[in-house]
Amino acid sequence: MTAHLAVTDGIAVITLDNPPVNGLGLATRRALTAALGAAQADPAVKAIVITGAGNAFSGGADIKEFGSPIALQEPNLLSVILALEAATKPIVAAVHSVCMGGGLELALGCHYRLAAPGCKVALPEVKLGLLPGAGGTQRLPRALGVEAALNMIVSGESVNSELLMQVPGQQLFQRMADSPVTLLAQALAFAAEVASLRPLPLVRHLPAQHPQGDAYFQFARNMVGSMAKNFPAPLKCVDAVEAATQRKFDDGMRLERDTFLNLMWTPESRALRHLFMAERSASKVPDVPANTAQRAINSVAIIGAGTMGGGIAMNFLNAGLPVKMLEMKQEALDRGIATIRKNYEAQVKKGKLKQDKYEQRMAQLSTTLSYDDLKDADLVIEAVFEELSVKQAVFKELDRVLKPGAILASNTSTLDVNQIAAFTQRPQDVLGTHFFSPANVMKLLEVVRGTQTAPDVLVTVMALAKRIKKTAVVSGVCDGFIGNRMIEQYGRQAGFLLDEGCTPAQVDAAMEAFGFAMGPFRMSDLAGNDIGWAIRKRRYVEKPDMKYSKTADLLCEMGRFGQKTGAGWYDYVPGKRDAIVNAEVVKMIEDHRAALGLTPRKISDEEIVQRLVFSLVNEAAHILEEGIANKASDIDVVYIFGYGFPVYRGGPLNYANEVGLFNVVQAMQRFAQNPLDDARFWQPAPLLARLASEGQTF
Numbered sequence: 219m220t221a222h223l224a225v226t227d228g229i230a231v232i233t234l235d236n237p238p239v240n241g242l243g244l245a246t247r248r249a250l251t252a253a254l255g256a257a258q259a260d261p262a263v264k265a266i267v268i269t270g271a272g273n274a275f276s277g278g279a280d281i282k283e284f285g286s287p288i289a290l291q292e293p294n295l296l297s298v299i300l301a302l303e304a305a306t307k308p309i310v311a312a313v314h315s316v317c318m319g320g321g322l323e324l325a326l327g328c329h330y331r332l333a334a335p336g337c338k339v340a341l342p343e344v345k346l347g348l349l350p351g352a353g354g355t356q357r358l359p360r361a362l363g364v365e366a367a368l369n370m371i372v373s374g375e376s377v378n379s380e381l382l383m384q385v386p387g388q389q390l391f392q393r394m395a396d397s398p399v400t401l402l403a404q405a406l407a408f409a410a411e412v413a414s415l416r417p418l419p420l421v422r423h424l425p426a427q428h429p430q431g432d433a434y435f436q437f438a439r440n441m442v443g444s445m446a447k448n449f450p451a452p453l454k455c456v457d458a459v460e461a462a463t464q465r466k467f468d469d470g471m472r473l474e475r476d477t478f479l480n481l482m483w484t485p486e487s488r489a490l491r492h493l494f495m496a497e498r499s500a501s502k503v504p505d506v507p508a509n510t511a512q513r514a515i516n517s518v519a520i521i522g523a524g525t526m527g528g529g530i531a532m533n534f535l536n537a538g539l540p541v542k543m544l545e546m547k548q549e550a551l552d553r554g555i556a557t558i559r560k561n562y563e564a565q566v567k568k569g570k571l572k573q574d575k576y577e578q579r580m581a582q583l584s585t586t587l588s589y590d591d592l593k594d595a596d597l598v599i600e601a602v603f604e605e606l607s608v609k610q611a612v613f614k615e616l617d618r619v620l621k622p623g624a625i626l627a628s629n630t631s632t633l634d635v636n637q638i639a640a641f642t643q644r645p646q647d648v649l650g651t652h653f654f655s656p657a658n659v660m661k662l663l664e665v666v667r668g669t670q671t672a673p674d675v676l677v678t679v680m681a682l683a684k685r686i687k688k689t690a691v692v693s694g695v696c697d698g699f700i701g702n703r704m705i706e707q708y709g710r711q712a713g714f715l716l717d718e719g720c721t722p723a724q725v726d727a728a729m730e731a732f733g734f735a736m737g738p739f740r741m742s743d744l745a746g747n748d749i750g751w752a753i754r755k756r757r758y759v760e761k762p763d764m765k766y767s768k769t770a771d772l773l774c775e776m777g778r779f780g781q782k783t784g785a786g787w788y789d790y791v792p793g794k795r796d797a798i799v800n801a802e803v804v805k806m807i808e809d810h811r812a813a814l815g816l817t818p819r820k821i822s823d824e825e826i827v828q829r830l831v832f833s834l835v836n837e838a839a840h841i842l843e844e845g846i847a848n849k850a851s852d853i854d855v856v857y858i859f860g861y862g863f864p865v866y867r868g869g870p871l872n873y874a875n876e877v878g879l880f881n882v883v884q885a886m887q888r889f890a891q892n893p894l895d896d897a898r899f900w901q902p903a904p905l906l907a908r909l910a911s912e913g914q915t916f
């Protein structure tokens with residue numbers, strides 16, 4: 219049973235018991251309703267306490283039911299709350315640890331609420347593009363006050379129970395328990411005390427008013443509107459809270475319900491819910507049991523203290539793990555350590571890191587020039603130059619000194635992890651950990667699984683990723699792994715667009731209007747145009763019949779490598795990110811077009827977006843089909859967390875699903891007719907063609 223009833227001394231205690239967070243799925247709602255009915259019917263019961271087992275009062279709706287009809291199946295949460303309100307015996311909610319979403323709405327339907335200190339209280343629905351749908355927008359303003367309630371509903375952030383107790387005039391919690399340990403005893407005493415008090419107080423009967431009335435809501439709309447640009451839910455939260463101040467309770471409830479159901483159908487909410495599930499499932503690897511025993515990781519060594527090595531080291535130091543860095547020369551170590559210090563000091567200056575924490579972290583960092591010092595490391599991450607011969611030398615040394623069972627990882631972005639593994643006598647212990655730059659900031663980690671990587675090595679690294687607060691996705695071995703393999707096609711399309719008539723600024727503006735943090739040319743300027751150049755030079759040899767625009771090469775020949783040289787597709791003023799259009803670059807593109815004998819045509823923003831985004835989609839379908847990615851949602855996670863794909867569109871494959879795969883394929887077939895484009899690339903990947911013809915989604 220997911221809720222139990224126990225009666226002692228005239229008080230019934232109903233305990234929600236649905237691990238991990240007492241989610242209010244159908245079974246729990248049924249069990250709770252049954253327990254409530256039994257307590258109501260039992261003449262020995264004078265009052266009722268509702269609490270949660272384990273580490274939560276309730277985390278709210280059961281995520282497995284999201285968006286499915288089961289969430290609405292009776293008794294739905296609204297009906298459960300109505301049943302609480304209709305009870306003829308007083309009900310005390312004893313909340314602790316986590317009281318969120320539907321859990322808080324449930325508590326607000328009780329007559330009294332008692333909180334344990336340290337309880338995290340929130341209505342986080344807005345983070346899924348929704349608003350609270352079981353009375354939260356109507357009851358919280360009445361119980362807590364309009365302004366504090368609106369802040370919670372619009373932000374979705376959790377607030378500690380102690381802080382909420384201090385809100386003037388609040389009726390959210392009548393009392394605070396001394397500690398989570400005494401909560402239940404104090405709840406029983408509270409229930410006994412109020413057992414014979416009548417009438418029973420209901421939050422719905424409290425007034426909800428803001429002294430500034432309309433002016434306050436106008437102000438709130440301005441604030442929320444400018445912050446929530448692409449998301450409809452936050453403004454709808456304001457509407458619903460305003461309704462709580464203007465309408466009768468039941469009318470406000472109707473508005474909340476209608477709005478909730480409408481939001482549920484918006485693409486933005488679908489995208490956010492998709493990403494929520496996608497992020498959770500990213501760590502699950504289909505053919506590796508979740509209960510596979512992990513290897514212990516208590517110390518980390520990093521080879522190479524350059525750009526990536528330093529950033530990677532910071533992740534582990536932040537998580538409290540000791541890190542040893544190895545370089546060939548002392549000067550390189552000194553430089554690497556100085557950069558780490560500089561980064562931490564900037565955080566201290568901004569007040570983001572306490573001085574003592576900074577010192578603790580640096581105390582965990584040590585350096586060496588000798589591989590023999592690494593013999594005790596549990597995990598070694600290599601981040602040396604991107605050259606196979608250098609990697610070979612490093613992995614041979616690691617194989618010589620490391621203890622059995624140590625994990626050997628490479629941060630390579632383009633080399634073959636299987637080849638690197640073969641440099642050792644223990645390929646089962648080798649895998650890739652592809653961090654993104656800046657490695658201490660970017661959330662994405664591609665974990666590259668070699669053909670021989672042992673399952674326990676994989677689960678260990680996936681779990682470690684969580685410890686260092688990364689979102690990790692498993693990729694198979696291929697050139698560019700998931701993310702960079704896709705971006706190569708995107709970059710190629712961006713080049714064709716220039717040849718056909720676009721300017722870099724036009725392409726960037728179209729992609730930024732679509733929602734990307736940066737268009738392809740600004741992004742390339744940030745990453746360094748020389749990186750793409752090096753990759754293309756390799757491609758010209760490996761795949762001589764692959765079509766490319768030459769403008770990016772011409773740009774590099776002009777020495778315009780991007781922000782680091784102050785000049786790329788755009789000009790940059792030192793210290794500023796503004797991209798300034800450069801006439802020479804525009805002329806170079808025009809001259810090149812003329813040399814090819816092309817007449818520029820006007821290209822719509824829609825075509826720009828479709829060609830760039832669908833190029834990602836088609837390559838992603840190949841990646842999925844080849845088993846490089848385990849699931850479509852993993853690819854969306856890569857693009858959201860590593861490449862600035864607009865969150866409200868849920869990733870390239872979620873977006874393709876929204877557009878409809880049939881339409882995506884139709885567009886590809888149109889692009890294939892364009893003689894200046896690459897007809898072969900635009901043949902829909904077999905997986906995509908099949909899904910589209912069957913009317914399915916990724």
Ligand code: NAD
Nearest residue numbers: 522523524525526545546550601602603604629630631655
């Ligand atoms: P970097 O040039 O900044 O740093 C490399 C460091 O390795 C240098 O400090 C160098 O002294 C040291 N080194 C070279 N050979 C060594 C050896 N034999 N033993 C010990 N130390 C040695 O390079 P980076 O940008 O940090 O890249 C490192 C790795 O990470 C490469 O494989 C690269 O492809 C990959 N990577 C880079 C990025 C990025 O954006 N820079 C992103 C993802 C992955």
